[in-house]
Amino acid sequence: MSNVLAVLEQRAGALKQVSHEVLTAARALADALGGSVDALVIGSTGVDATGLGAYGADRVTLVEDEELSLYQPDVFNEVVTAQVRAGDYAAIILAATAMGKDLAPRVAARLDCPLAVDVTAIDGSGGITVTRPAYSGKAIYTAEVTATPCVISVRPNAFTPSENAREAAVETRPAPRPDLRTRTVRVNEPAGERLDVAEASIVVSGGRGLKGPENFKLVEDLADAFGNAAVGASRAVVDAGWRPHADQVGQTGKTVSPQLYIAVGISGAIQHLAGMRTSKVIVAINKDKDSPIFKVADYGVVGDLFEIVPRLTEEIRKVRGG
Amino acid sequence: MKIAVCLKRVPDTETRIKIGADGRSIDEDGVKFILNPYDEYAVEQALQLKDSAGTGEVTAISLGSSASQETIRTALAMGVDRGILLETDALPLDPVPIGKALAAELGSGDYDLIFFGKVAIDDYSHAVGTIVSELLGIPSVSAVGRLEIADGKGTAEREIEGGVEVVEFSLPAVLTAEKGLNEPRYPALRGIMMAKKKPLEIKPVELEEGGLSVVELSVPPARPAGRIVGEGADAVPALVEALRTEAKVI
Ligand SMILES: Cc1cc2nc3c(=O)[nH]c(=O)nc-3n(C[C@H](O)[C@H](O)[C@H](O)COP(=O)(O)OP(=O)(O)OC[C@H]3O[C@@H](n4cnc5c(N)ncnc54)[C@H](O)[C@@H]3O)c2cc1C
Numbered sequence: 345m346s347n348v349l350a351v352l353e354q355r356a357g358a359l360k361q362v363s364h365e366v367l368t369a370a371r372a373l374a375d376a377l378g379g380s381v382d383a384l385v386i387g388s389t390g391v392d393a394t395g396l397g398a399y400g401a402d403r404v405t406l407v408e409d410e411e412l413s414l415y416q417p418d419v420f421n422e423v424v425t426a427q428v429r430a431g432d433y434a435a436i437i438l439a440a441t442a443m444g445k446d447l448a449p450r451v452a453a454r455l456d457c458p459l460a461v462d463v464t465a466i467d468g469s470g471g472i473t474v475t476r477p478a479y480s481g482k483a484i485y486t487a488e489v490t491a492t493p494c495v496i497s498v499r500p501n502a503f504t505p506s507e508n509a510r511e512a513a514v515e516t517r518p519a520p521r522p523d524l525r526t527r528t529v530r531v532n533e534p535a536g537e538r539l540d541v542a543e544a545s546i547v548v549s550g551g552r553g554l555k556g557p558e559n560f561k562l563v564e565d566l567a568d569a570f571g572n573a574a575v576g577a578s579r580a581v582v583d584a585g586w587r588p589h590a591d592q593v594g595q596t597g598k599t600v601s602p603q604l605y606i607a608v609g610i611s612g613a614i615q616h617l618a619g620m621r622t623s624k625v626i627v628a629i630n631k632d633k634d635s636p637i638f639k640v641a642d643y644g645v646v647g648d649l650f651e652i653v654p655r656l657t658e659e660i661r662k663v664r665g666g
Numbered sequence: 667m668k669i670a671v672c673l674k675r676v677p678d679t680e681t682r683i684k685i686g687a688d689g690r691s692i693d694e695d696g697v698k699f700i701l702n703p704y705d706e707y708a709v710e711q712a713l714q715l716k717d718s719a720g721t722g723e724v725t726a727i728s729l730g731s732s733a734s735q736e737t738i739r740t741a742l743a744m745g746v747d748r749g750i751l752l753e754t755d756a757l758p759l760d761p762v763p764i765g766k767a768l769a770a771e772l773g774s775g776d777y778d779l780i781f782f783g784k785v786a787i788d789d790y791s792h793a794v795g796t797i798v799s800e801l802l803g804i805p806s807v808s809a810v811g812r813l814e815i816a817d818g819k820g821t822a823e824r825e826i827e828g829g830v831e832v833v834e835f836s837l838p839a840v841l842t843a844e845k846g847l848n849e850p851r852y853p854a855l856r857g858i859m860m861a862k863k864k865p866l867e868i869k870p871v872e873l874e875e876g877g878l879s880v881v882e883l884s885v886p887p888a889r890p891a892g893r894i895v896g897e898g899a900d901a902v903p904a905l906v907e908a909l910r911t912e913a914k915v916i
Contacts, residue, residue: 414831415826415831417806421800440792441826441827442809442824442825442826442827442831443826445792445793445808445809446796446808446809448793449761449765449791449792449793449794449796449797449800450796450797450799450800452761452762452793452797453762453765453796453797453800453801454800456762457762457877458760458762458876458877458878459760459761459762459791459793459797460760460878461761461790461791461792461793462790462792473881474878476790477790477886478788478789478790478883479677479681479683479692479787479788479789480679480787480790481886482681482682482683482885482886483683483685483692483883483884483885483886484883484884484885484886485759485789485880485882485883486880486881486882486883486884487759487878487879487880487881488878488879488881489877489878490875490877490878490879491877492877494877494878525803525804525805525835525836526805526806526807526833526834526835526839527833527834527835528831528832528833529832529833529834530831530832531826531829531830531831531832532823532829532830532832533828533829534828534829534830539828540827540828542827543827543828546915570916589811589825589844589845589846590825592845595679595787596703596704596845597845603915604909604913604915604916614679614680615679618679621889624913624915625909625913625915626889626892627905627909633894638892638894640889640892641892642889642890642892642893642913643892643893643895643905643908643909643913644892644893644894644895645894645895645896645897645898645901645902645905646894646896646897646898646901647897647898647899647901648898651898651899652898652899652901652902654899655899655902656902656905656906659902659903659906660906660916663906663910663916664916
C-alpha cells in the first residue's frame with residue numbers, strides 16, 4: 345500500500361497543465377511512502393503521453409475509446425475504481441477541476457474510502473497528512489488520513505510542477521463501455537479564445553469601479569498585453585450582467601491561485617478575497633486608499649483606473665517587446 | 667413529482683473565524699449561521715419544478731445539530747412542504763460518511779429528484795450530492811447552472827474550464843446547484859408564519875467517523891504586508907519594475 349495513482353486530465357488529446365501538478369504531488373508522496381507512481385489518462389485515442397516520465401510517472405496507462413472525447417463520469421469512475429482494485433495504492437490523486445470535483449466523490453463512494461478535496465499540501469512522512477482550506481480560505485484544516493486508499497483532489501496551482509525524469513513504461517488499453525447513467529453530449533465553447541480564470545497564470549479582474557461593461561475593454565487590453573492572461577470579475581459586475589458568471593472570482597465564483605492577480609476597481613470584499621487570496625502576487629488598482637483590497641495586495645497603486653490601466657498596458661507591451 | 671432538497675447550516679460569509687478551544691473546530695460563539703447560499707438555488711429549483719408540475723411535494727432534509735431546525739424552517743418559509751432533521755452532534759471532515767447517512771434516508775423516500783447546493787461554504791467538500799448519487803446508483807450532475815426536466819428526462823448544463831458541458835440523464839437523479847441556476851425567492855411574511863406549522867420530523871442518526879482525522883484547524887498566515895507603489899499613472903513604471911525584479915512574475 346505505498347503506490348500512488350495519478351489520474352490525469354486531457355482535452356482534445358493534449359494533457360492539461362494541471363496534470364503535471366498532479367504528477368508532481370503524486371511523485372513526492374510516493375517517494376515519501378517508498379512506492380511508485382502510476383499515471384492514468386482516460387480519453388479518446390491519440391493522447392500524447394510522451395513526457396509524463398519527466399514529471400515522475402513510473403508507468404503510464406492510456407485507457408482509450410474513440411468515442412470518449414468528452415468526460416463521461418460513469419466510464420471514468422469504472423476505469424479508476426477497477427485500476428485501484430487491481431493495484432496496491434495508498435492514494436489516488438487528481439486535480440480539483442470541474443472534472444476532478446465531479447469524479448473524486450464518485451470514486452471515493454464506490455471504493456468506500458476517504459476523500460480529501462481541494463488539498464494544498466500533502467505530507468507523506470508519517471502516514472499521509474493533508475492540508476486544505478475551509479471557511480472560504482479563512483481557516484485551514486490539517487487532517488490525517490486514517491484509512492487507505494484515499495482519494496485526494498489537489499487545488500490547481502497549489503503544487504509547482506517539477507521535473508523528476510525517469511523512463512516511464514506506457515501501456516494502452518481499450519476503455520470499458522458501461523451503461524451511461526449520466527451522458528455528456530457536448531461541450532459548448534465560448535466564442536473567445538481566452539483562458540479560464542481558474543487555469544491562467546495571470547488573471548486581470550475588473551469590478552464596479554469600471555463603471556460600465558464597455559470599459560472592460562481596458563481590462564481585456566491589459567490581459568492581452570500579458571499574452572495569455574485571463575479576465576476575471578467581481579460578483580457585483582457579474583450580477584449587473586456586465587460579465588458572464590464563468591468569470592466570477594470569489595466565494596460564489598471561482599477560486600484562483602495565479603502567479604499574478606491584478607484587481608482593477610475592486611474593493612476587496614471578504615467574499616472576493618476568498619477566491620484570490622492565495623494568488624502568488626496581488627496587485628491592486630483602486631482610487632480609495634482605504635479600500636480593503638490594499639490589505640492583501642503586495643503592490644498597490646492608488647488613483648483613477650482610467651488613467652492607470654492604459655498606462656500599465658502600454659508599459660507591459662514595452663516590457664514584453666510587443 | 668416528489669423532490670428532496672438537502673440543506674446545510676453554515677456560518678455567514680461575513681463571519682470572522684475564530685478557532686475553538688479544541689484547536690480543531692471553529693468557535694461558534696457569536697457566529698451568525700445561515701442556510702448555505704448554494705442550497706438556496708437548490709430550494710428554489712425544487713419549488714419551481716413542483717409549481718410547474720402543478721402537483722407534488724418538496725421535502726427539505728438537513729444533517730446536523732439540533733440548531734439546523736432553524737435552517738430547515740428557512741426552507742419551509744420559502745415554500746418547502748415538510749422537513750426532516752437527521753440529528754447528529756458533529757459532522758466528520760470526510761464527506762463519505764455524510765453521504766452515507768443522507769443516502770440511507772433518501773433511498774427510502776422514492777424521490778424523483780434530489781437537489782443539493784454544489785458546495786457548502788464551510789468545509790468546501792463539493793462532494794456530498796455526488797456521493798449520494800453513487801451510493802443510490804442513480805445519475806447525477808454536479809454544479810448545474812441550467813436545467814430542463816421533461817417526460818422523466820433531464821438536460822443539465824455545467825460550467826467547466828473554458829466551456830459548458832451539456833449532460834443528459836433520466837430520473838430519478840441527483841443535481842447539485844450552481845449560482846445562476848435561478849433567482850432564489852425571499853421568504854414572505856406569510857411563508858414565515860406558515861412555516862411554523864409545517865411538519866418537521868427529527869431523527870437521530872449515528873455517523874461513521876470516516877477516514878480523515880482533523881489534527882488542527884488553524885488561521886492561515888497573514889499575507890506579508892504589501893506596499894503602495896505610488897499614486898496615479900506616474901506610479902506605473904515603478905510597479906512594472908517591482909513586478910519584474912522583485913516579484914519576478916513578468
Ligand atoms: C453570499 C455572498 C457571496 C458573495 N460572493 C462573491 C464572489 O464570489 N465574488 C465577489 O467578487 N463578490 C461576492 N460577493 C459580493 C461582495 O460582498 C461585494 O459586494 C462585491 O465583491 C463588490 O464588487 P466590487 O468590488 O466590484 O464593487 P464595489 O465594492 O462597489 O467596489 C468598487 C471599487 O472600485 C473603486 N473605484 C471606483 N471608481 C474607480 C476609479 N475610477 N478608479 C479606481 N478605482 C475605482 C472603488 O474605490 C471601490 O473600491 C458575495 C456576497 C455575498 C453576500
